[in-house]
Amino acid sequence: MQETKIIGISGGSGSGKTTFVNRVRAESAGVDVLVLQLDHYYHDLSHLAPEARDRKNFDHPDSIDSSLLMTQLAELSKGRSVYRPTYDFATHTRSKETVQIFPAPVIILDGIFSLYWAEVRSILSLSIFVDVDDDVRFIRRLNRDVNERGRTVDGVIQQYLSTVKIMHDQNVAPQKQEADIVVRWMKYNDHAVSMVSGLIKNWAGMA
Ligand SMILES: Nc1ncnc2c1ncn2[C@@H]1O[C@H](COP(=O)(O)OP(=O)(O)OP(=O)(O)O)[C@@H](O)[C@H]1O
Numbered sequence: 452m453q454e455t456k457i458i459g460i461s462g463g464s465g466s467g468k469t470t471f472v473n474r475v476r477a478e479s480a481g482v483d484v485l486v487l488q489l490d491h492y493y494h495d496l497s498h499l500a501p502e503a504r505d506r507k508n509f510d511h512p513d514s515i516d517s518s519l520l521m522t523q524l525a526e527l528s529k530g531r532s533v534y535r536p537t538y539d540f541a542t543h544t545r546s547k548e549t550v551q552i553f554p555a556p557v558i559i560l561d562g563i564f565s566l567y568w569a570e571v572r573s574i575l576s577l578s579i580f581v582d583v584d585d586d587v588r589f590i591r592r593l594n595r596d597v598n599e600r601g602r603t604v605d606g607v608i609q610q611y612l613s614t615v616k617i618m619h620d621q622n623v624a625p626q627k628q629e630a631d632i633v634v635r636w637m638k639y640n641d642h643a644v645s646m647v648s649g650l651i652k653n654w655a656g657m658a
Pocket residue numbers: 462463464465466467468469470471563591595636637638639640
């Protein structure tokens with residue numbers, strides 16, 4: 452069997468990682484590409500009282516269960532299916548339901564900490580950082596949180612200044628130094644999408 456190829460995609464919140472991944476996948480039609488969202492791997496906080504859960508810092512990499520992630524990536528690479536956890540953001544707990552995920556020749560790991568852990572980086576065939584200026588990311592986040600999540604402008608600004616910006620500068624921005632390629636995503640960068648999907652098709656023997 453062919454070796455599993457894992458691509459890690461990081462970048463700040465609101466940079467467009469998921470949009471980029473969706474476009475790459477669409478352009479890689481015919482190749483079985485599994486996308487894993489890092490968000491499902493948050494630690495279960497069911498042992499804490501609800502108020503204590505809300506005080507946790509979800510913008511810090513320690514909030515993610517990286518050892519479970521590593522175990523499951525290793526299993527998938529060996530061609531075995533895994534039961535991926537499902538995270539409930541409303542209660543900050545793992546749902547009882549797990550989702551059976553089947554191995555695929557190409558796996559894309561999408562999340563703000565995808566390139567954070569050396570152990571995870573060591574199993575990647577390609578690492579990508581989606582790079583967007585902070586002001587543009589903030590505007591995208593503000594639009595999303597106000598229009599889709601019912602937040603107030605003041606609330607979004609407050610959260611950005613008190614935690615999001617600091618955590619980004621400390622834990623997310625440095626991952627740019629670890630990336631094989633840095634994709635500018637101020638505009639929809641079609642050439643970058645074609646390059647990455649070209650590589651995926653190449654791995655699959657289609658190009
Ligand atoms: N090149 C672009 N130009 C303009 N808007 C974009 C672009 N790429 C993505 N967007 C928009 O920006 C917002 C954030 O994009 P997306 O959800 O893909 O980011 P993300 O990096 O996956 O964020 P998160 O870390 O929160 O998952 C979305 O509303 C998306 O439609």
